[in-house]
Amino acid sequence: MTEDELKIRSNQQALLVEVNLALAAASDEEAVLGQILTRLRERSGLARAAIYLFRPDERTLRCVAESGEPAVDVRRAWALDGPGLLARVAREREAIYVLDTLPGKQSAPENPVARSEYALPLLRGGSLLGVLYTASNQPDSFRAATRKLVDFIAVQTALALERSELDRQVKVSGERFRSVFEQEYFGVALCSLEGGFFAVNAAFAHLLGHEPDELRDKLYADLVHPEDRERARECSKSLRLGARDHVTLTHRFIRKTGETLWCTAVFSMIRDVTGRPAYMLAMVENTSDRKEAEEERALLREQLSQAQKMEAVGSLAGGLAHDLNNLLGVIMGFASLARLRMTPEDPIREPMIAASALRRDLPPSCLRSKPTPMSLTMRF
Numbered sequence: 001m002t003e004d005e006l007k008i009r010s011n012q013q014a015l016l017v018e019v020n021l022a023l024a025a026a027s028d029e030e031a032v033l034g035q036i037l038t039r040l041r042e043r044s045g046l047a048r049a050a051i052y053l054f055r056p057d058e059r060t061l062r063c064v065a066e067s068g069e070p071a072v073d074v075r076r077a078w079a080l081d082g083p084g085l086l087a088r089v090a091r092e093r094e095a096i097y098v099l100d101t102l103p104g105k106q107s108a109p110e111n112p113v114a115r116s117e118y119a120l121p122l123l124r125g126g127s128l129l130g131v132l133y134t135a136s137n138q139p140d141s142f143r144a145a146t147r148k149l150v151d152f153i154a155v156q157t158a159l160a161l162e163r164s165e166l167d168r169q170v171k172v173s174g175e176r177f178r179s180v181f182e183q184e185y186f187g188v189a190l191c192s193l194e195g196g197f198f199a200v201n202a203a204f205a206h207l208l209g210h211e212p213d214e215l216r217d218k219l220y221a222d223l224v225h226p227e228d229r230e231r232a233r234e235c236s237k238s239l240r241l242g243a244r245d246h247v248t249l250t251h252r253f254i255r256k257t258g259e260t261l262w263c264t265a266v267f268s269m270i271r272d273v274t275g276r277p278a279y280m281l282a283m284v285e286n287t288s289d290r291k292e293a294e295e296e297r298a299l300l301r302e303q304l305s306q307a308q309k310m311e312a313v314g315s316l317a318g319g320l321a322h323d324l325n326n327l328l329g330v331i332m333g334f335a336s337l338a339r340l341r342m343t344p345e346d347p348i349r350e351p352m353i354a355a356s357a358l359r360r361d362l363p364p365s366c367l368r369s370k371p372t373p374m375s376l377t378m379r380f
Helices: 003-025 029-044 085-092 144-182 202-207 226-240 288-340 349-360
Strands: 048-055 060-068 077-079 096-098 116-124 127-136 187-191 197-200 246-254 260-271 277-286
Touching (some): 003 029, 029 048, 029 060, 029 127, 029 144, 060 127, 085 116, 116 144, 187 202, 202 277, 226 260, 226 277, 260 288
Antiparallel strands (some): 048 060, 048 127, 060 077, 096 116, 116 127, 187 277, 246 260, 260 277
8 A cells, every 4th residue: 555545544534533523522413514524525635515405395405514615506406306416316316426527528517617526315214315415626536435435424424414303303392392281271291101290281280279299299090080090090001002092081080179070181102212102191171161061961952852752742642632532522412411311319420420520621732622512402
């Protein structure tokens, strides 16, 4: 190995150490990418180095870090389905080395002043994160060792971008959870797998008449009405066993004052990075007013049903009474004729008088039509 080759390898190893130290010490990986590109460009004698981040929603590539004099507007977005080296590398997801970019050979619209270019995709888990682009002012200036060094920088850059994206997602998720946890419209409780409280928001504590600190040593089941505790334990068990991802349960709480409070709770299992259950999340809404309204509606429906039954019975009884009245009218008509021939001492006289009074005492509702007196001439 010649002295020049030893010097190149020494510079490359020093660069690798600097890159690892910079990424390890950085709180924001994307913030140090420009520094890494500058070190790569200076130690490898490159004219330009840039990192383009892939935006799936736009299907474009945008520059997020660069070093060297840009030959084009770095704010420009490169369409994934457009022409040029960047788009081609992103589509094919393979490294491309352009030995000479003079007209008549291969064009390089990303950097018109470059003579040779080397670009490769930034991949993690089969997903495209972006493209690392490097250029030189000399043709065929990327030796195998230089390309290998750029490849290593690409791997480290992909890791940095992935960590940065994960950190961003964690931050966004944390902010969303914090906004949900701190709202005052429904209660939120983080519970251990055994049902103990990790944390509760003020809405949950005040719903039950407690202060948040008073619930730290309590179990969720301790606050549930005794008649509903077994159902709550079954829901918790089904979550732990993985039978469900979330469960909705309407049950009663016992408030600090001893009052009963109807609530609807949605339980979800939160898992760690390995997929194992870590803790449970309970979202609780006060549904006492709704429960009372449902019970009142059920009572009204029962009363309406009973009234309809009584109306049907009344209609049936009225029909029977009407038919009975018609029969009694005929019978009493003949009985009246027979009574004219009876003597006061006749034993059947008194029962016939009582039967006649019974017919007169029938309520008008039992009569389908108002009785009209009529004069009859009877011949015997």
